[in-house]
Amino acid sequence: MSKQKFYKIVTYGCQMNVHESEKIAGVLSELGYVPCGELSEADIIVFNTCCIRENAENHAFGNIGMLKKLKAENRELIIAVGGCLPQQVGKADNLHEKFPYVDIIFGTHNLHKLKDYVLLKQKQKKAVIEIDSDEGLVCEGDNPVRTSYPNAWVNITYGCNNFCSYCIVPFVRGRERSRHSENIINEVKRLLAEGYKEITLLGQNVNSYGNGSDNVTFPQLLEKIANLDGKFRLRFMTSHPKDFSEELARVIAANEKICHCVHLPVQSGSDAVLKAMNRKYTAQDYLTKISYLKKHVPDCAVTTDLIVGFPGETEEDFEATLNLVKEVNYSSAFTFVYSKREGTVAAKMPDQIPEEVSKERIMRLIDLVNSLTREHTKNYVGKTVEILCEDYDKKKGMYLGRDCYGRMGYFKSETNAIGEFVNIKISKANGVSLIGERV
Ligand code: SAH
Ligand code: SF4
Ligand code: F3S
Numbered sequence: 001m002s003k004q005k006f007y008k009i010v011t012y013g014c015q016m017n018v019h020e021s022e023k024i025a026g027v028l029s030e031l032g033y034v035p036c037g038e039l040s041e042a043d044i045i046v047f048n049t050c051c052i053r054e055n056a057e058n059h060a061f062g063n064i065g066m067l068k069k070l071k072a073e074n075r076e077l078i079i080a081v082g083g084c085l086p087q088q089v090g091k092a093d094n095l096h097e098k099f100p101y102v103d104i105i106f107g108t109h110n111l112h113k114l115k116d117y118v119l120l121k122q123k124q125k126k127a128v129i130e131i132d133s134d135e136g137l138v139c140e141g142d143n144p145v146r147t148s149y150p151n152a153w154v155n156i157t158y159g160c161n162n163f164c165s166y167c168i169v170p171f172v173r174g175r176e177r178s179r180h181s182e183n184i185i186n187e188v189k190r191l192l193a194e195g196y197k198e199i200t201l202l203g204q205n206v207n208s209y210g211n212g213s214d215n216v217t218f219p220q221l222l223e224k225i226a227n228l229d230g231k232f233r234l235r236f237m238t239s240h241p242k243d244f245s246e247e248l249a250r251v252i253a254a255n256e257k258i259c260h261c262v263h264l265p266v267q268s269g270s271d272a273v274l275k276a277m278n279r280k281y282t283a284q285d286y287l288t289k290i291s292y293l294k295k296h297v298p299d300c301a302v303t304t305d306l307i308v309g310f311p312g313e314t315e316e317d318f319e320a321t322l323n324l325v326k327e328v329n330y331s332s333a334f335t336f337v338y339s340k341r342e343g344t345v346a347a348k349m350p351d352q353i354p355e356e357v358s359k360e361r362i363m364r365l366i367d368l369v370n371s372l373t374r375e376h377t378k379n380y381v382g383k384t385v386e387i388l389c390e391d392y393d394k395k396k397g398m399y400l401g402r403d404c405y406g407r408m409g410y411f412k413s414e415t416n417a418i419g420e421f422v423n424i425k426i427s428k429a430n431g432v433s434l435i436g437e438r439v
Helices: 015-030 054-065 068-073 091-098 108-123 169-173 181-193 218-226 246-254 271-276 283-296 315-328 355-378
Strands: 005-007 034-036 044-049 078-083 104-106 128-130 151-155 198-202 233-237 261-263 301-308 332-337 384-393 398-402 408-411 421-430 433-438
Touching: 015 044, 015 078, 015 108, 015 151, 015 198, 044 054, 054 078, 054 091, 078 108, 091 104, 091 128, 104 108, 108 128, 151 181, 181 198, 181 218, 198 218, 218 233, 218 246, 246 283, 271 315, 283 315, 301 315, 301 355, 315 355, 332 355, 355 421, 384 408, 384 433, 408 421
Parallel strands: 005 034, 005 044, 044 078, 078 104, 104 128, 151 198, 198 233, 261 301, 301 332, 408 433
Antiparallel strands: 384 398, 384 421, 398 408, 421 433
């Protein structure tokens, strides 16, 4: 009998979800499924969804909707929908009503039971729907099918306790819990032994790692990992500014394996908006954290997330954001229009900002961020940087990878360079990316 096939997991949302899709692929492999690249060949298709903003949700809904025909042609096909979207109150039922042909609906806390759900679904006609609110879950013993070589994602925390007033994550991911440091370190050791060259530690708020369950703090954990043998890079995301300490800046400076790039989402430059967002820092507090980095790691690239059009945001508030962006001089930034999420505190706030105002603001913000990014990129021309080669771009006919500041560089190579550290001399800056020659 030919092997059952799974279509590459359809993933939306953050790196956490990207890694969880690798875990889902691992569960399916344990069941004997092998990957395939064509929807029409698949015996199972899994959607790993996101609900951080309305458009992430709509995107998933649209793509699930498109499978109706395929399912009608192939009754044996299993369609499963997991991740953050069905984890919202009432959404699993909503999905089931809207797409009765979806066979399995599971939440972020149920990922490890997907095996049981698939076996159950093969036996029964009716859909399998299970959404746990088991917040104590800390996953160990996963067997992900990793797809991001030479990088490997490693969870250090799950969930979030911060309840930023706009954010759905604490509702769909549960309370923050940390993995034991020994388990993390053993996983990293295994990955390094397997040849991975970059480790990215994942958590919604990595800085609060430990959180009572382990005596090891985040800076200590970083240091322990950075002290492991071998040439590799260490990255982490995401840092919450309220928990970003000077000690962390010192640890970054003192350990050459830790990359000189920090993603520190500020969201807004206005104290009134930050307060309403429940971010627990002022613009000045944030700038103080940046000063720790500038003092200890002067060449550190800083990136951020920004939200425009938060309820009540005035033109002055928005200008405070523009000013802060200029002052920090980010090397790049993700910019978002505020999206109302049912169940969050901000959804009930008065003064929701009209779409055209938010759109106009985000265009101004994007222009500013792009001009800063271009300036940073221009400064690279003539310099030699070390790239960790990640991939080959067939269209460009070039290999690509990132330097330790997170900047993408392209180069030509006669031999397969994926997984190698390569020095390239930058001859051209092209928007956000760099082009150079191997030296
Ligand atoms: N835990 C991380 C990332 C959370 S989600 C952190 O706190 O930084 C990634 C980004 O999505 C957030 O930083 C925020 O900028 C954005 N975001 C979250 N909820 C949003 C919403 N309701 N509308 C628009 N953007 C949102
Ligand atoms: Fe959401 Fe805030 Fe938690 Fe980040 S820290 S996941 S923005 S609640
Ligand atoms: Fe990530 Fe989206 Fe969930 S950003 S945590 S996949 S809501």
